Amino acid sequence: MSEDIQVLIDDVVAKALAGDMDPINNIEDRVTRSKAKAALVKAKRSQPETEIKSKASEVSENSDVKTKDTIEHIVIASLTKNFSNFLDGEQNGEWIQMKAENWFDIAKHLKENEDLYFDSLQCNTGFDLEGGMLESRYNLHSMKHLHAIEIRIKVSIENPNIPSVESLWRVADWFERETYDMFGINFTGHRDLRRILLPEDWEGWPLRKNYEEQETYHGIVVPKVKEGWE
């Protein structure tokens, strides 16, 4: 690679890290452009924490409402008035990490409080953090105030109990059944927790990282998931 091209690539990568993607996208030669992009990705990978922090600060800087008060701050402030000891560890401003115990009451508050009014649960995802922990993530959204928030609740594999919120947001009925089906998280208080996508008598929790398929199902051999393409 010649020196000018290397200089050019360093220059555009620096500009892109500062937030300006146009120099990279305007490079005429396709080969050079892709090399520049590869260098950019490499540079970005080597500084993950600052990346996340800068994204969060960008969001809060560019939001119209207030510079310091993101929706996460507002929600935590409102909840601290009525509940105590519900946060689980360090918060990083992108999502709220909560404990499982008070979840139902907190959810009721989030849904019914006039300033927050999260009246729609957009999505509920399960997640398998390695190291014996499962997580359930809720994306809440308000149709009235148009703000959105993500809440995560961690539980351990030995005792995966989370209170169910399906009496507040009826959509959680099927979402929680699916998370139970795939991960084995037990939602206490659910009116009818059973498997939804797999047959009722299937064994195991498929989306966990250490899942092994059962050998046979009613006499039919269960094929194993192949790695990559074979």
Added chain:
Amino acid sequence: MGVVHGQEMVLNIGPQHPATHGVLRLQVKTDGEVISEITPYLGYLHRCFEKHCENVTYEQVIPFTDRCDYLASMTMNFGYVVAVEKLMDIKVNDRVQHIRVIMAELQRIASHLLATGVFGLDLGAFTPFLHMLRDRERIIDLFEMTCGARLLYNYMWVGGLSHDLPKGFVEATLNFLDYFEPKIDEFENLLGHNKIFVERTADIGIMPAEVAINFGVTGPNLRASGVNWDLRKDDPYSIYDKFDFNVPVGQGIKGTVGDSWDRFYVRLQEIRESVKIVRQAIDQLPKDGDVHQSMPKKIRPPKGSIYSRTESPRGDLGYYIESDGSDTPSRLKMRSPAFTALGVLDEIAGGWLMSDVLAILGSLDIVLGEIDR
């Protein structure tokens, strides 16, 4: 004298049945002809989409997303690609944006044509269905001209598109739109204002707005209940904020707000709005620009997670992607709009007759591929 109690009959609709849109089993408890409870049984089409995505790279996920909602593949691709581009902070150029909008709106027209045609077919009107298929064929011909595939396109890639528009695409699209606009009016007169059709669908399966929001119903089903919520206007992604179009909302013209006729009519209106958007997009299409310009050589998003939503013809399509810095996703969840639409069936269909249940199911427009993934 006491009340006469008949015995409740438990009946299975499906899984092999001409009117359930895919392989779906509905267990129905009826008393004579009146339904008391419906329990859907899913999972007949479960293909472990989410588990597969954890083993393949980000580009290889795109054909998988095609196969989830096979009747609206372009918008499935679109949603995924928008999510990954947000995660990696890639900006695509204007030509790519415009082509993506043209394809997504044409796909919306095709999907709504099929949805309304099949709704008529469920009620016994055989002819409008075939007219709709004839028009949908012409849209599929346009897609085939561009990317070679008729149903599962694999067209929108991260950072760009797989093929640029071929020569003659713009004229062919404009010809199609000129041919098609009078057909929507013909269809509306043939099926929509037909007295028998109105009797079968007006005031049936009413979904109030609070029930819809609480059950997470989105898209045309929510708009038919009177809530003006369209992601293309309220939370714009791509370049939808540059186009001028209305959002049709159900008004209870033939019955109450939120009944099955409203859901049908909102879809019909949306077809007209999509035609407007395609015309504007073709007008504003930049002449030059390389569709492969912003495509990264290796897709390796930084560590992080994102939940992004786009508007598919059935509603709010959400992708939750968690990346751990490698080139395969660590968790990919697709929040499909038809999943929540099927969940509300029990709530709105209790107390109606058997024939009405199939009318309500048809008006909700579900695709089993998306529900079961």
Added chain:
Amino acid sequence: MTVDYIFDFLTGLLGGFLGSDYLLLASMLIPCLAIFGFITIYALIVIYAELKVSSFIQDKVGPMGQGVGLHAGKWGLLQPVADALKLLLKEDIIPSSADRPLFILAPFMIFIGAFISFVAIPFGESIIVADLNIGLFYILGVGSIAVLSLILAGWASNNKWSLYGGMRSAAQIVSYEIPAGLSLIVVIMLAGTLNLQDIIKYQEGGIFNWIIFDNPFVPIAFVVYFISALAEVNRTPFDLPESESELVAGFATEYSGMRYAFFFLSEYANMFVVSAVAAAGFLGGWQSPFDGFMSTPAWSVFWMISKTGFLIFVMIWLRWTLPRLRVDQLMNVCWKVFLPIALLNIFGVAIWTVVFNS
């Protein structure tokens, strides 16, 4: 050809060789075989017509072929033959838990019901198998055998869906016979006789002597009769018993092969019967619309068949255009709309006739 005519002919021919009992039997069998042949040929033609008409309405081409022997014949003319052959050669499946005698009996009964109505239909001037004095009444009465057989089919299949179909169809046919019968009373009142040949002879003299133009109330009666007839033969918009998208095939779900063919053969035969009765009663039967022109006995067959064919075409047209009515809406329309209209019609026609003496 009435039975008497053939009997006389055969006696003249073979009177010496065989006894008169055998000759009577033969003279009854020959017209029945002729009718049977007619029904078969008519079924082939109407199936082809349905396929082609529906294709043109739906902007398709329908069955097409390149020539006899290839595909389905030129313009698909061999398609109905292929359909019939396929149904004949299919495996005959009887579900093990079905009620065997009733299951086998049901298609026969429905065909008998359709077949014996044919003996009283006038095909042309003096071409009728049995010129009954109560012709119209006989056809209405005998057409109800279909109800019995539909219930039998639904019950004997031992299948919840078929049961639904059978129950619905029984309710529908029984209810719609009433407006149909009441509308025909208008015809009987004006012509003064139940004999179908005499009703047609009453309408001679050109198009304006047809009963439908006699009275402003009669077209209403015609429309009511036609729609009730649609309901009686289970055609859309009243085809709930066999509604494909809801109950798979309704009462005929468990039937396969030739038994299934019998159900649909008799549906087409019933269509012919009710169209022929409408044509004879309201549209002048085998009378030519031009006074004296084209009214020889040979032409009379042409007029009868073409009027009936036109009404069958309208039935096919309606099937492919309109969606289906729901059960309770169907019953609503019958009891709350058609029945009062039919009753009022009778009064209207009677009063008009008395006042204007026409």
